[in-house]
Amino acid sequence: MRNVAIVGIGHSKFGRRLDVSLPELAWEAIREAIEDAGLDTKDIEFVSLANIGVWSSEVSPGSVIMEYAGLNPSETIRVETACASGSAAVKTAYMAVASGQADVAMALGIERMNEMTTPEVVEILARIGNYFWEFHNFGPTFVGYYALFATQYMHKYGATEEDLAKVAVKNHYYASYNPKAHFPKKITLEDALNSPYIAWPLKLYDCSPISDGAAAVILASEEVAKKITDSPVWIRAIEGATATSNHSKRENLLSIPSARIAAEKAYRRAKIDKEDPTKYLDLAEVHDCFTIAEIMAYEDLGFAKRGEGYKLIRDEQTYIGGKIPVNLSGGLKAKGHPIGATGVSMIVELTKQLQQRVEPQRQAPIEKGLALAHNVGGTGHYVFVSILSLEKPW
Amino acid sequence: MRNVAIVGIGHSKFGRRLDVSLPELAWEAIREAIEDAGLDTKDIEFVSLANIGVWSSEVSPGSVIMEYAGLNPSETIRVETACASGSAAVKTAYMAVASGQADVAMALGIERMNEMTTPEVVEILARIGNYFWEFHNFGPTFVGYYALFATQYMHKYGATEEDLAKVAVKNHYYASYNPKAHFPKKITLEDALNSPYIAWPLKLYDCSPISDGAAAVILASEEVAKKITDSPVWIRAIEGATATSNHSKRENLLSIPSARIAAEKAYRRAKIDKEDPTKYLDLAEVHDCFTIAEIMAYEDLGFAKRGEGYKLIRDEQTYIGGKIPVNLSGGLKAKGHPIGATGVSMIVELTKQLQQRVEPQRQAPIEKGLALAHNVGGTGHYVFVSILSLEKPW
Numbered sequence: 001m002r003n004v005a006i007v008g009i010g011h012s013k014f015g016r017r018l019d020v021s022l023p024e025l026a027w028e029a030i031r032e033a034i035e036d037a038g039l040d041t042k043d044i045e046f047v048s049l050a051n052i053g054v055w056s057s058e059v060s061p062g063s064v065i066m067e068y069a070g071l072n073p074s075e076t077i078r079v080e081t082a083c084a085s086g087s088a089a090v091k092t093a094y095m096a097v098a099s100g101q102a103d104v105a106m107a108l109g110i111e112r113m114n115e116m117t118t119p120e121v122v123e124i125l126a127r128i129g130n131y132f133w134e135f136h137n138f139g140p141t142f143v144g145y146y147a148l149f150a151t152q153y154m155h156k157y158g159a160t161e162e163d164l165a166k167v168a169v170k171n172h173y174y175a176s177y178n179p180k181a182h183f184p185k186k187i188t189l190e191d192a193l194n195s196p197y198i199a200w201p202l203k204l205y206d207c208s209p210i211s212d213g214a215a216a217v218i219l220a221s222e223e224v225a226k227k228i229t230d231s232p233v234w235i236r237a238i239e240g241a242t243a244t245s246n247h248s249k250r251e252n253l254l255s256i257p258s259a260r261i262a263a264e265k266a267y268r269r270a271k272i273d274k275e276d277p278t279k280y281l282d283l284a285e286v287h288d289c290f291t292i293a294e295i296m297a298y299e300d301l302g303f304a305k306r307g308e309g310y311k312l313i314r315d316e317q318t319y320i321g322g323k324i325p326v327n328l329s330g331g332l333k334a335k336g337h338p339i340g341a342t343g344v345s346m347i348v349e350l351t352k353q354l355q356q357r358v359e360p361q362r363q364a365p366i367e368k369g370l371a372l373a374h375n376v377g378g379t380g381h382y383v384f385v386s387i388l389s390l391e392k393p394w
Numbered sequence: 395m396r397n398v399a400i401v402g403i404g405h406s407k408f409g410r411r412l413d414v415s416l417p418e419l420a421w422e423a424i425r426e427a428i429e430d431a432g433l434d435t436k437d438i439e440f441v442s443l444a445n446i447g448v449w450s451s452e453v454s455p456g457s458v459i460m461e462y463a464g465l466n467p468s469e470t471i472r473v474e475t476a477c478a479s480g481s482a483a484v485k486t487a488y489m490a491v492a493s494g495q496a497d498v499a500m501a502l503g504i505e506r507m508n509e510m511t512t513p514e515v516v517e518i519l520a521r522i523g524n525y526f527w528e529f530h531n532f533g534p535t536f537v538g539y540y541a542l543f544a545t546q547y548m549h550k551y552g553a554t555e556e557d558l559a560k561v562a563v564k565n566h567y568y569a570s571y572n573p574k575a576h577f578p579k580k581i582t583l584e585d586a587l588n589s590p591y592i593a594w595p596l597k598l599y600d601c602s603p604i605s606d607g608a609a610a611v612i613l614a615s616e617e618v619a620k621k622i623t624d625s626p627v628w629i630r631a632i633e634g635a636t637a638t639s640n641h642s643k644r645e646n647l648l649s650i651p652s653a654r655i656a657a658e659k660a661y662r663r664a665k666i667d668k669e670d671p672t673k674y675l676d677l678a679e680v681h682d683c684f685t686i687a688e689i690m691a692y693e694d695l696g697f698a699k700r701g702e703g704y705k706l707i708r709d710e711q712t713y714i715g716g717k718i719p720v721n722l723s724g725g726l727k728a729k730g731h732p733i734g735a736t737g738v739s740m741i742v743e744l745t746k747q748l749q750q751r752v753e754p755q756r757q758a759p760i761e762k763g764l765a766l767a768h769n770v771g772g773t774g775h776y777v778f779v780s781i782l783s784l785e786k787p788w
Contacts, residue, residue: 057526059446059519059522059525060475060522060771062776063775067640075635075636076634076636077473077475077485078473078475078482079472080456080471080473081472095489098489098494098495099395099493130458130461239469240470241468242468242469378454381456
């Protein structure tokens with residue numbers, strides 16, 4: 001397997017982006033990425049595109065984006081794994097370079113969800129995976145599913161609504177220093193606790209927003225990377241796993257089994273001891289579509305023991321200076337969650353962090369040279385765990 | 395790059411398949427493929443899935459198919475490149491094995507288009523790529539686009555409606571020996587010529603049908619292939635290219651530029667002389683969504699000189715015994731065209747042909763050990779050209 005380097009990153013402003021069309025929004029990220037890499041669009045041999053796109057009238061968005069960005073006649077493949085689609089795009093571009101099919105490839109993630117109204121988006125999301133049994137029969141929406149996770153977790157382990165709120169406070173705190181975030185503003189614990197319930201115990205501030213945005217990473221072979229950059233970041237592992245989307249078939253609602261499996265596979269490939277990965281990692285971006293999801297991620301990734309994830313946030317151990325800083329971008333919660341873009345955005349953020357070029361207030365100390373992204377599709381229907389490194393993998 | 399072998403193939407009956415659900419239809423192909431490979435679903439580490447799915451209420455079909463087929467917790471990625479999605483799935487699974495990410499991977503293509511009515515399907519297809527400029531402004535449907543191709547081609551080169559009809563007669567002839575085909579029945583030249591016009595000069599028998607169906611291929615590394623099969627077929631090249639979906643920006647409507655580029659890339663990788671590829675190939679499956687598309691494919695692939703493709707079918711040179719047998723499966727025209735399944739189905743067919751295990755009436759003589767698949771998304775928005783070989787590539 002060839003080494004694969006990240007040689008360029010780009011990121012649009014996340015938010016309600018009806019000011020631009022889909023290809024224009026894509027171009028904001030693509031332009032930044034090619035400028036960052038010092039390349040031209042003609043150098044990109046392969047493009048993987050993550051875009052759920054069901055909110056849009058564009059049936060096959062790859063074609064219009066490729067043309068608008070001047071990427072034709074390069075090869076492109078659109079990919080989908082629900083909210084983990086961005087990671088699927090990075091993985092696909094990674095495989096293109098690792099296999100020798102391309103020397104330079106781009107993963108692009110983009111979503112423009114505000115083309116639809118909130119109730120329409122909420123219904124479509126709820127239909128993802130086994131909608132027939134669960135959505136049609138019982139009517140749960142995504143916040144409903146995560147409310148079930150939260151309820152069972154709080155009941156079993158003694159976490160409180162305040163613990164959940166603290167995740168939101170942290171992520172908004174860091175988002176306030178990220179100009180690309182959907183909500184670059186701090187909130188207080190009271191703001192979070194006083195926000196209206198959406199599905200008990202989850203309140204408005206426990207939920208990530210419906211965002212539009214785009215993110216792009218350019219990957220290159222070792223040979224090309226050497227020529228064009230002095231500060232490559234390497235992909236050390238990017239591993240996926242799946243789990244049933246029938247919640248009634250899950251062992252419990254305290255953990256996401258596919259997240260544990262994907263993490264184990266990634267740790268094995270990256271030679272990280274799964275018993276204490278925080279010893280190896282400088283920081284992580286995790287999939288906090290709801291605040292409870294971040295706490296579950298701490299446990300599924302092995303950052304905390306089972307049932308003790310909430311203590312990490314209670315003790316502020318996932319702020320800079322703590323055991324492991326998490327979601328210094330603002331996370332899905334405050335940076336925003338334009339579905340197809342999210343997984344790519346995580347890789348953009350971690351690359352910039354490892355290269356120590358994010359805003360100083362949210363820059364993690366980089367001492368170990370490894371960073372992790374955790375991206376969940378559905379409620380774990382699909383999960384990808386990626387590990388980036390400053391050191392060349394092999 | 396590691397060698398990648400096809401070690402198992404599966405194919406459902408194509409047709410109007412409302413008798414089974416989406417996962418049940420997928421299982422028909424998956425079961426055949428794993429039995430053919432002598433493997434268990436647990437051996438499949440990675441699954442790429444081609445399914446446009448817009449006709450279905452299932453937003454993220456990967457999850458339900460993976461669960462139904464017992465493929466969890468393996469990694470999966472859904473892919474889309476319009477009608478070339480099946481090839482994108484094969485390419486993605488190929489990259490997974492070639493890169494060393496997986497030792498055994500499956501590409502699955504499936505579509506269940508008859509969930510919608512014909513007018514709904516026709517509208518959705520017409521919206522693929524730049525629908526805003528062309529579909530909304532001028533209203534062309536896909537048969538309309540190909541009617542423009544046919545008109546320009548006939549005007550410039552002197553091909554006739556009878557030449558087009560001969561493509562349909564050939565493909566129905568071979569489909570009559572393919573029990574998996576949507577229309578396993580012969581038609582006469584008169585049947586074709588007397589069928590009603592859909593968009594002049596294209597008639598009903600110039601058009602591929604709206605089909606449901608599934609196809610699967612299992613790919614393995616050389617090491618695994620050696621252990622489980624004595625008759626592997628190898629992927630020698632699978633190359634993609636793109637072109638504008640704005641037909642008003644195409645140089646002309648006589649050829650598909652992305653098909654020429656994808657073919658050149660594939661010939662280069664497979665070390666086939668692009669001046670006369672028929673010297674190297676035993677047979678080909680090409681994307682005959684409309685009869686004119688097969689004639690254009692002859693030229694874009696270099697089987698005939700520019701402007702002389704129609705002579706190949708006029709002289710019956712694409713039947714068994716001719717210069718190069720094309721679409722011995724029945725093609726999209728008569729085997730059927732369940733969009734996501736089509737590209738995978740082509741690889742299933744060519745594998746079976748190279749292994750000399752198709753029905754005797756439609757078995758090509760295998761002398762050179764190379765076969766080609768040509769799969770077009772949109773009207774060339776995306777094209778993949780794949781080359782399979784009996785000999786190990788390197």
